Amino acid sequence: GAVVSQHPSWVICKSGTSVKIECRSLDFQATTMFWYRQFPKQSLMLMATSNEGSKATYEQGVEKDKFLINHASLTLSTLTVTSAHPEDSSFYICSASLVGTNEKLFFGSGTQLSVL
Amino acid sequence: AQSVAQPEDQVNVAEGNPLTVKCTYSVSGNPYLFWYVQYPNRGLQFLLKYITGDNLVKGSYGFEAEFNKSQTSFHLKKPSALVSDSALYFCAVRFPFPRSNDYKLSFGAGTTVTVRA
Numbered sequence: 101g102a103v104v105s106q107h108p109s110w111v112i113c114k115s116g117t118s119v120k121i122e123c124r125s126l127d128f129q130a131t132t133m134f135w136y137r138q139f140p141k142q143s144l145m146l147m148a149t150s151n152e153g154s155k156a157t158y159e160q161g162v163e164k165d166k167f168l169i170n171h172a173s174l175t176l177s178t179l180t181v182t183s184a185h186p187e188d189s190s191f192y193i194c195s196a197s198l199v200g201t202n203e204k205l206f207f208g209s210g211t212q213l214s215v216l
Numbered sequence: 217a218q219s220v221a222q223p224e225d226q227v228n229v230a231e232g233n234p235l236t237v238k239c240t241y242s243v244s245g246n247p248y249l250f251w252y253v254q255y256p257n258r259g260l261q262f263l264l265k266y267i268t269g270d271n272l273v274k275g276s277y278g279f280e281a282e283f284n285k286s287q288t289s290f291h292l293k294k295p296s297a298l299v300s301d302s303a304l305y306f307c308a309v310r311f312p313f314p315r316s317n318d319y320k321l322s323f324g325a326g327t328t329v330t331v332r333a
Contacts (some may be wrong), residue, residue, distance in 0.1 A: 134320070143306065143325045145261075193229070193259060205321065207252075209259035 102128045104196050106208025107118075113184055114216055121179045121211045123194030129174035130196035134205070138191040147192075150177045184215040219243050222324035228289060230332055235297040237327045239290045239307030249290040250321065251281055256301045263305075277301070278308045296310040298332045304328050 103126040122185050123133055136144040148155045148169050156169035159182050166188075168180040177196075181188055191212050195205040221240045221309050225331045243246055246264040264275025274280045281292045290307060307324040 104259075143323045146320060146322075149320060166236075205262070207260040207262075 102126075102196075103205045104130075104194065104204045106194050106206045106211055108211055109209060110212040110214075112214045112216065115185055116183055117184045118180055119184055119213060121181075121192055121194070123196065123208050124178070125175045125178045125196045125206070130177075131174060133171060133177040134195045134196070135169060135177075135179050136193045138193060139152075140191075140208075141174050147152075147179075179215065181208060184213070188211055188214045189215045219322045220307050220324040222305075222327045224239050225325070226328045226330065228330045228332065229297050230301050232296050235292075235294040235329065235331070237299065237307075237329060238239065239291040239324055241290065241307075241309045243309050243322075248309070249281075249283060250308040251275065251290075251292050252306045252323075253280070253303045254275075254306065254307060254326075256316050259309050260306065261291070278302055291306050292303050297329075302329055302331045 105124045105126050105174060107122045111119055133150040135147045137147050138144045146159050147162045147167060148159060148168045150171040152171045166182055168182060169177065171177040171186050172204045179192060191210050193210045194208040197205050219242050223238055227237055233290050244294060249266040251258040254262050264273050264281055265277050266273050271278060271283045279292055281290055283290050294301065301309050305327050308321040310321055
């Protein structure tokens with residue numbers, strides 16, 4: 101089955117620094133990738149939709165200058181948390197859809213970000 | 217307003233007993249409905265989906281779900297639960313977007329399932 105690799109699985113950083121999270125579709129091409137954020141004991145909240153070769157579409161309330169998304173190829177999307185603050189600490193998950201299907205998303209294993 | 221509701225934060229069952237995780241939705245049109253499972257420290261895994269056709273859909277690990285349009289529900293079920301089924305379960309609905317390839321999902325709050333031996 102389709103595999104989505106997300107890296108790193110966890111990261112600890114100092115407040116004010118930037119952190120990059122990668123999401124790769126290993127055995128398929130993904131024109132669309134999604135980035136979610138999950139707080140403890142809460143559901144996944146969609147942050148943005150990333151389309152290859154174009155600007156990401158951000159959900160209401162998500163700061164695009166803080167959460168930079170780049171989808172440079174059909175197999176890679178990155179989320180960069182800029183000038184991280186402790187309130188950015190969360191579990192971030194990416195997902196990707198198979199080109200030509202409308203049924204199933206494949207999820208990465210997530211990245212636990214802790215900002216000190 | 218939340219489009220997907222999982223009314224139970226937690227469900228506790230004994231191993232071997234039936235397991236039901238409830239989900240209701242409030243999306244107009246013909247929704248696509250999904251169930252995902254999240255094991256501790258792992259990403260989401262797809263369980264099953266309803267797109268069209270038979271209201272009873274079967275998925276991975278022995279799970280099934282029944283789409284009920286009149287009750288706008290899509291409850292997840294398993295006839296005989298296993299301890300290994302203990303996890304966090306999410307119901308999700310896809311909004312009926314104009315673009316056919318837009319797969320934006322809206323998730324329910326999640327239900328923690330604990331199956332005791």
